[in-house]
Amino acid sequence: MSRFAQYKHKHKHTSSKLVFLLACAGLLGVALFADVLWFSSSSSLYSSLSIASNWALEKSGIFIVPKISTKEADKATEDKKKRVPERFVSATFADLPAPDLQWERLASAPVPRLDGAAIQIKNLFYVFAGYGTLDYVHSHVDVYNFTDNTWCVRFDMPKEMAHSHLGVASDGRYIYVVSGQYGPQCRRPTAKTFVLDTETRKWQTMPQLPAPRYAPATQLWRGRLHVMGGSKENRHTPALEHWSIAVKDGKALEKQWQTEIPIPRGGPHRATVVVNDRLLIIGGQEGDFMAKPGSPIFKCSRRLEVVYGDVYMLDDEMKWKILPPMPKPISHIEFAWVIMNNSIIITGGTTEKHPVTKKIILVGEVFQFHLDSMTWTVIGKLPFRVKTTLTGFWDGWLYFTSGQRDRGPDNPQPKKVIKELYRTKLSL
Incomplete structure (x- = not known):
C-alpha cells in the first residue's frame, strides 16, 4: 500500500472515530439537558425518583445532582411563593x-x-x-x-x-x-x-x-x-x-x-x-x-x-x-x-x-x-x-x-x- 493510501486510510479511521465520539458526547449532552429540565419542572416527582436518577448520572461520570430532602424542597417552594408579588x-x-x-x-x-x-x-x-x-x-x-x-x-x-x-x-x-x-x-x-x-x-x-x-x-x-x-x-x-x-x-x-x-x-x-x-x-x-x-x-x-x-x-x-x-x-x-x-x-x-x-x-x-x-x-x-x-x-x-x-x-x-x-x- 502506498504512503498516500496508508495516510488516507488512517485519516479516514481517525475521522470516523472522532465523529463517533462527538455523537456520543452529543447524546450524553441531550440526555443530561433533558434530565436537568425534568428535575427543575417537578420537585415532587423528583423526590420519589431521585435515587435512580442520581445513580445513572453518577455512573456516567459527567454530572452529579445534589440530593435535596423533601423538607428542603418544601422550604424552597415556600420561599418562592413568598417572592410572588400577589402573595405579598x-x-x-x-x-x-x-x-x-x-x-x-x-x-x-x-x-x-x-x-x-x-x-x-x-x-x-x-x-x-x-x-x-x-x-x-x-x-x-x-x-x-x-x-x-x-x-x-x-x-x-x-x-x-x-x-x-x-x-x-x-x-x-x-x-x-x-x-x-x-x-x-x-x-x-x-x-x-x-x-x-x-x-x-x-x-x-x-x-x-x-x-x-x-x-x-x-x-x-x-x-x-x-x-x-x-x-x-x-x-x-x-x-x-x-x-x-x-x-x-x-x-x-x-x-x-x-x-x-x-x-x-x-x-x-x-x-x-x-x-x-x-x-x-x-x-x-x-x-x-x-x-x-x-x-x-x-x-x-x-x-x-x-x-x-x-x-x-x-x-x-x-x-x-x-x-x-x-x-x-x-x-x-x-x-x-x-x-x-x-x-x-x-x-x-x-x-x-x-x-x-x-x-x-x-x-x-x-x-x-x-x-x-x-x-x-x-x-x-x-x-x-x-x-x-x-x-x-x-x-x-x-x-x-x-x-x-x-x-x-x-x-x-x-x-x-x-x-x-x-x-x-x-x-x-
Whole structure:
C-alpha cells in the first residue's frame, strides 16, 4: 500500500472515530439537558425518583445532582411563593393586631348582596337592594328579626328607586332613601328620593336632590335630612356639596333642598353617624369604578382611587371639625357601623390598594371609636376580610351580613359576594 493510501486510510479511521465520539458526547449532552429540565419542572416527582436518577448520572461520570430532602424542597417552594408579588402584603396594608372573637353563623340572608343598604329599627333589620352579581341587581327589601333570629319579611321597592350606592337614614319609623345607582354594572345615578313607612310598608316620594349622586353620606340630624359628598354623575369625581331638607313623620316640610356648608373632603363609601347630637363622617374614598366609554352595558372600568381614614364632625356652629383619623384608611363602610356604650363600632371595609400589585385590599378588623376620649382601638377580627357589611346590634350581640369577602386567609383581595349572617357577643 502506498504512503498516500496508508495516510488516507488512517485519516479516514481517525475521522470516523472522532465523529463517533462527538455523537456520543452529543447524546450524553441531550440526555443530561433533558434530565436537568425534568428535575427543575417537578420537585415532587423528583423526590420519589431521585435515587435512580442520581445513580445513572453518577455512573456516567459527567454530572452529579445534589440530593435535596423533601423538607428542603418544601422550604424552597415556600420561599418562592413568598417572592410572588400577589402573595405579598406590605406592613402598611396588612391586618392590624387584634384579639380573636367567637363568631356564630346564623341563617343566611335570602340573597347575596354587595353595595346594599341597611337600617335597624328596634329588633328589626331592614336590608335593601344591592348587587347580586355585577350584571344583576336586587329591587326588594329583606327583613331580619333579631328576637327570634329569622328572616321574616320580603317586599318590593318602587320601580324607580336606585339599586345600589343608596343614601339611607331613619327616624325610628320612617326610612328615607336618597339617590344612588340605577341598574347593574356602572350605570348612571338618580336624583330621586323615597320614604318608607315601616309600619304600613308603603312608599312615598319626596323632592329630588339638586343633582344625582352615588353613595352620598346621608343622615337625619336636628329635624333635617342631610345629604353630603358621594360621587358625581360620572361615578368617579368626588362631590363636596352638602344639602338638607326639613322632614317630619315621613314628609318633607320644604319644597326644595337647602345648600349647607360643603363637606371638607368628598367621595363615597363612608360611615355617617349621629350620636350625642353630633354628626360624624368617617372614612371613605375619592374616585371609584366608572363606566367604560362607549360601552352599551356601562361596563365597569377601574380608575384611580384614594382611600382615607379622615373623621369630621359638624358642631353647633355648623362648622366642620377634624377628629382623630381611623387606625388605617378605610372605605365601603356606609352601613358597617353601630352605636354601643358611647362608642361607634365599625366592621370590615377596604383600605388602600396594594403598593405592588395595585389590587384592592379588604379589611378584617373590628374598630371602636370612643366618644368620650375621641380615640380608636382595634377590638377584634371578623371571620374573614369583607367590605360593605350590613351591621346591626341587639341584646349584646354584634351582627353582620352580606358584602364581598376575601380569597382566603393569605389573600386579602375581594372575591365572593356573600349572604351569610354572623354574630358575636360583645362586652365593652
